[in-house]
Amino acid sequence: MRRRTISMLTALAMLTMTMSSSVYAETEDAAAAENMKTVHMGDREIQVEVTDPGIKGNFTYWSCFTGDSATWDQERIDAFNEAYADLGIQCDVQFVPDGAGINNGKLLSALAGGTAPDLLITDNPTSAYQYVAEGSFMPLDETLQKINLDVSAFFDGCKDVMYYNDTCYLVPQDTNVIMLYYNPDIATECGLDPENPPTTLDELNAWSDAMTVQEDDGSYSRFGLIPWLDSGNDAFVIPFIFGANPYDKETGKIDLTSDQMMKYMSWVQSFSQKYDPEKIGAFTSGLGGMFSPDHPFMTGKVGMTITGNWFSEALRQYAPDVNYKVCAVPVPEGGRANSTTFGCNVFAIPANTDPEKAELAGLFIKFCEQGSVNEDNFTQWRSIPVIDAAFDDVGLTKDGDPMYLLERQIANSPENGIPALCAVSAELSTQFQTAREQVIYSGADPQETLQALQDTMQSQLDAK
Amino acid sequence: MNNKNKTSRMRKAEARNGLLFILPWIIGLALFTIYPIASSLYYSFCNYSVIGKPTFVGWSNYTNLFKDKTFLASCKNTLYMICIGVPITTFVAVWISIFLDSKKLKHTGWMRVVFFIPTLVPTVVACLLWIWVMQPDTGLVNTILGYFGIQGPGWLSSVKWAKPAFILMMIWTCGNQIIIYLAGLQDVPATLYDAAAIDGAGFFRTANSITIPLLRPTILYNVVTLIIGVFQWFAEPYIMTEGGPSNATMFYSLYLYQNAFQFFKMGYASAQAWIMLLVAMAIILVLFKVFKFNQPEDQ
Amino acid sequence: MNKMNGYKVKTFLGKFCIYLILLLFALAFLLPFFFLFTGSFKTSSELFSKPFHWLPRHWTLNNYRQVFTKIPFFRYLKNTMIIVVVNIIGALISNSLIAYGFSRLRWPGRDKVFMIVIATMILPYQVTLIPLYLMYSKMGWVGTFLPLTVPGFFGNAFYIFLMRQFMIGIPKELSEAARIDGANEFGIFSSVIIPISKPALASVAIMSFMRAWNDFLGPLVFLGNDRLYTLSLAASMLRSNLNPNWELLLALGAVMVIPVLILFFVLQKYFIQGITMGGVKG
Incomplete structure (x- = not known):
């Protein structure tokens, strides 16, 4: 969407x-x-x-x-x-x-x-x-x-x-810097400790399950996390943090079928199978997007979301009363812990x-x-x-702002990067997003879909 | 003999006059149209990224297109809009126009304005309004469906319902066509209506047997431009869905646009454009021939 | 007597039904505008608040104020009007002439050439934009209004097609009568066909207005300086890179719709004139 x-x-x-x-x-x-x-x-x-x-x-x-x-x-x-x-x-x-x-x-x-x-x-x-x-x-x-x-x-x-x-x-x-935003009030309400946010994928899933509220009629009034909301909707942000390397500059190979990528895709798929993705669409197709009080994190319809530092400004403007905390994006085994895409x-x-x-x-x-x-x-x-070094001169650093300190810490991870930049990057990103939607909405097989995409894109790249 | 000469002289004069009248178009064609069209035809046989020089590759752009799943999906979606969206929109537009034109009704002037204003809104704003209208939980359409106890679908976030949502939007912006139908209706002579009234024909029978047949040239015009419009449709799906979910709203020109300006495949996009030209022309020729709309009745 | 009454009831019921249908449709068409206009008076936080309020709780003119101060609205309006007016003039003159040649006069190959006219409508701008740009830049036209106005004087396939469809419907006898009176072809065109074609001309005027008014890509690509930008670009100049500023877009939408509404009301009268002049085919 x-x-x-x-x-x-x-x-x-x-x-x-x-x-x-x-x-x-x-x-x-x-x-x-x-x-x-x-x-x-x-x-x-x-x-x-x-x-x-x-x-x-x-x-x-x-x-x-x-x-x-x-x-x-x-x-x-x-x-x-x-x-x-x-x-x-x-x-x-x-x-x-x-x-x-x-x-x-x-x-x-x-x-x-x-x-x-x-x-x-x-x-x-x-x-x-x-x-x-x-x-x-x-x-x-x-x-x-x-x-x-x-x-x-x-x-x-x-x-x-x-x-x-x-x-x-x-x-x-x-x-x-991309981070996990979470609502500490919802965490507390669900018996989770907001001072100890999730760091691994299993913990993240546990948090998400705990926060999800299903009504008697089967509909959902709250989700813990929607993996394809906000930065989750970008092509390679989360796959990269989960450890995937969609493109290798050294070898010139596109790799969409690595174990880490498959871990990511099956994670996404597990959400779409558990909850009807079109129902989730009702949560995410809000009119104003991030810069309106309509965003599901602001309305309390999701307890967590993965997105960048700018979201704090949206929260300040449109939902000053909503409590939030941030932490590094939790990762599965083999992922890039405490890291981000730039x-x-x-x-x-x-x-x-x-x-x-x-x-x-x-x-x-x-x-x-x-x-x-x-x-x-x-x-x-x-x-x-x-x-x-330039951080030292920023007002927020001097004030000891905890979120900015976290951002600095994440920014210094040696594993940070910008994934999938190559001679066909624009098409690769777009097609990858479509492939993911096919998995989410049409129940396509991730391995098959991504293998086909990888082959097509690789042959285009080689022809350049 | 003399007579025949005269006729042929008149024919010649008429032909000369005809060319004189269309001269602006000929000049425009030569100045502004032929070069871009010929270029795009040439590019369609080239590997061309715009920045580099085009390199000739023969038919490979064309053959690759038919192996391209996204392209095939875009064809399917566009066909859906032509086969379902265009007839529905035309039906609604024709009948609204006939109602509006009905001489028995007074105070319909303001309504003509109402039906036209949706086309005046800047596209970005119109899309914003439609996202609002189509919201799954609080949107206008689902709220109204809710009054009848129907739980509306997720519209734009639904693979099945995204295209119908776009058809609704197409109907909403049919004001241009209504204007043209209204102008066309001015051509229907009032005496025919009177004759029908004397025969005791009701409103709908009159409309069906007199108005609509006489409106044929206008209907042809609107259907043809609507079909071309569907082929070229791009801004709304681009802003509202980007072709998603799962390529459900990936329309022909949206994919063409992506190839041309985002993926640096101008040659590929040009091949797409030329396939579109041929297919659209074929559809239009069929419309012209099968319905014989083309033939002026007395010429 | 009885029969009379029956007929009246029937037409009354019929009228009522037609009114009802029209009203329902009109309402459906209007509701988004209700949202547009009321929304333009709402603050950004109220705009998306739930539950939805039909009317603003706190009416504010701030959105309009910002539209007029954040972008050089009147300069954009002036630029737009220049392009629009020139385009309408060009469209009216050229398309009526060309359509006349394609409908009222017979010449060999006419209908085949007309198919070429139709074909030129189909190619999407995406593939012709670059060669057009190259051409205009060689001619030194890029960065001026010329690429957006001059081509309008050489006919537009959509309007040629439209005018042709109308002119085809005009009975041949009218032309013949004028010809017998000694009028030449241009005389027939200007004094017989043009007056009858007023409704079609009004449609062309409105459509070319809309085209020039809403054209986004043309001004964006061909105008080199943002001082020459038009109103259609205003929406994208208003939204910030991160914050779409929906409330400002609504105000802009309202502002862009109003002048056109006025114009349309004026032309609406013209249509009614067209109706009273009807009975062309007699």
């Missing part, structure tokens, strides 16, 4: 990471001079670092942000333009809905017609990665070096999306961009990676920087 909205929600995060200037200081050389400056961002004054590249000019930038997020991006651009006015550098923005036109033909047309912007940011890293594989974005290593942006300290998990064939093409501005907004520079424009665009990327530019957004959305 409305997979697009939900996948959109997961794929993106609104914030940039906080990154102290000391991160770059290590690599500073004489190529570009840097100094600090005070500029306005919205109604605040912030300290930003300015790098003089020795060239002047304008560059065009397509922003995927709309609504309030566009207001925020506009403030960021204004701050940039103020900081670089003396140097004669300016960012010209165009707001392009739908992930900077990445999925509706706008970006494709512009690339084909030679009218693509000099820089873009998109909230759809999976599609962006496929653009990389098709050769439509520029390799960034050289540009990043010129402007002194060191990406080597970025979380390894983020590097999955940044690099294609060992070359950097995409730069994430921040990332998200969902990021990524910057990209289209291929064939003029090298000087690319350098100016790179300055904007660098500008956006600064903590001062987005501290208040971190506070709002709880997304995280892509470098561990």
Whole structure:
């Protein structure tokens, strides 16, 4: 159901990471001079670092942000333009809905017609990665070096999306963490200890069973967990955390039939067999999705759900009275315990961009990676920087916020990653979701369905 | 001889005039249509990701399509909408129009507006309204069914009921057709109604034996555009269901769209488009021929 | 006398039934709008609250205020109106001419060529968009209103088809009479056929209005600068990346429907004129 909205929600995060200037200081050389400056961002004054590249000019930038997020991006651009006015550098923005036109033909047309912007940011890293594989974005290593942006300290998990064939093409501005949200009141009511949330799949199932309430007429008034709700509806988030590796970059093989994947599928299947999935649909086909008081977690119709840090903001806005706690997603044996997938907004520079424009665009990327530019957004959305050291400068860390500390801890797991990025990732994700729906709604055999999909996709990949 | 010459001269003049009148279309075809259409035909024989150069692959896009389960599912769903959705919608639209046009009824002007306004809502908003209407527990449709003691299905989250939900939405947006039917009804001469009334024919008999036959060119138009509309239908399923659950609402153009813009398979999508062109043309030609709607009565 | 009464009762009952059917349908068509309009006055938390309230508990104009401040509404409206008006003019002129050539005049191969017209309606934009874009960008039209307006002057297959279907129904004798009076072909077209085709022209005007008004992809792809965006893009510019802001979308929907409603009421009168002018076939 409305997979697009939900996948959109997961794929993106609104914030940039906080990154102290000391991160770059290590690599500073004489190529570009840097100094600090005070500029306005919205109604605040912030300290930003300015790098003089020795060239002047304008560059065009397509922003995927709309609504309030566009207001925020506009403030960021204004701050940039103020900081670089003396140097004669300016960012010209165009707001392009739908992930900077990445999925509706706008970006494709512009690339084909030679009218693509000099820089873009998109909230759809999976599609962006496929653009990389098709050769439509520029390799960034050289540009990043010129402007002194060191990406080597970025979380390894983020590097999955940044690099294609060992070359950097995409730069994430921040990332998200997937967790299990649970309602401690419901847990207590069901005789569960909210201080000891589930850590294994068996415990999770036990919690789910305990929380599920069946009425006398056979209908359900509450579920413990719906495995395909929220991030569970994304293609590979939970399979990855459960230990599956849908694609192996080294061998170039798609693997949808591993033991871990089968464990995941039979887990999903067990829910669809136990409860009528169309009845569950009544719970999940709410109108407003996550950002409305209609979400089943907010109405108490589910006791737990697996989703990202941004959900805390939705809860704050629409259900401030609903208690919630978070923990790492429980995993089966062989799973990636205390880990997450990373969902990021990524910057990209289209291929064939003029090298000087690319350098100016790179300055904007660098500008956006600064903590001062987005501290208040971190506070709002709880997304995280892509470098561990940068956590120290975030207000939430300084305040000792327990959820943010957990996010940091999970973010540092060496097992994190972004699954299934390859030259056919967009289709692979979509088809995988359909295959899962066939298992859930039509009772298809998981092994058979996924084997068929794996064969089809592998042959497509090999043909590339 | 002289007469014959005159006739042939007139024929020539008429032909020349005919071409003059359609000249804008010919120019438009040459300027804006031929190139994109020819390109898409060429792409349909190519492996083309848009970003790279197209490489010729012969018929393989076409042959691969018929091995593609999602494609076959989309054909099945589209056929379902054409065979069930289009007749139902046409039936409703024709009768609402005839009712609205009935000279005996006063104060139907505002109703014409009512039936038309659904087509004015931006698609995103219309989809939002329909998700609300189709909600399983508190939605409008199930609430009303509840009054009659019927427990409604899960509609959009149900494999079986998702397509009927889309048919309901199709009916809801039939305002465009109603307008055209109403305009077509203005062509039915009032004297025919009077004659029928004198013969003692009731409302429904008049409608069946006089109005609907005379409305044939309009019905043909609406059915043909509706069928094309179903083939090209994309925004609503894209926003409301993304083709789910389990491909139950994966319609022809939705899959075509995914291939073209999301999966970088423009060649494949073009092959899909050309199959659609051929199939739709075949259906339309059958409609034109079998029902002889095409022939102007006196020309 | 008796018979008279019987007939009256019969028609009264008939009328009543027809009214009832129409009313029920009208109600069904209207209910979503009730939700649209009342919802646009609700706060976001009330919009989805359960149980559902038919009327807002706290009426608020805030959604409308935000629609007008968060996006440059009037600029979008102006852009939209430019495109819409030009398209309507283009559609009325070109399609009536072309349809006349396809219906009132005989020439060899006419009906076969007409099938080509129909065929051009079928190919979906998804596969023609890229070549069109390449073409327009070579012509230097990308980033201007030209790709969204100029093609409107060269006929649209849907409207050609529509007008043709109407013109076919007009009796030949009317043209013949004018011809005998010495009118040339264009004279017959403009003084005989066009006045009769008013209902069809009104339909074309409304449909081309709707097409231009609702066209999402055209403006998105061909307009290079967001200052040139149209109202159809407003919905996607209003929703934030994470929060769809449904309450704002409802207000926008209401705002977009109202001007069209007014226009439609105006054209509705025109239809009624068409009716009074009826009896074409006599």
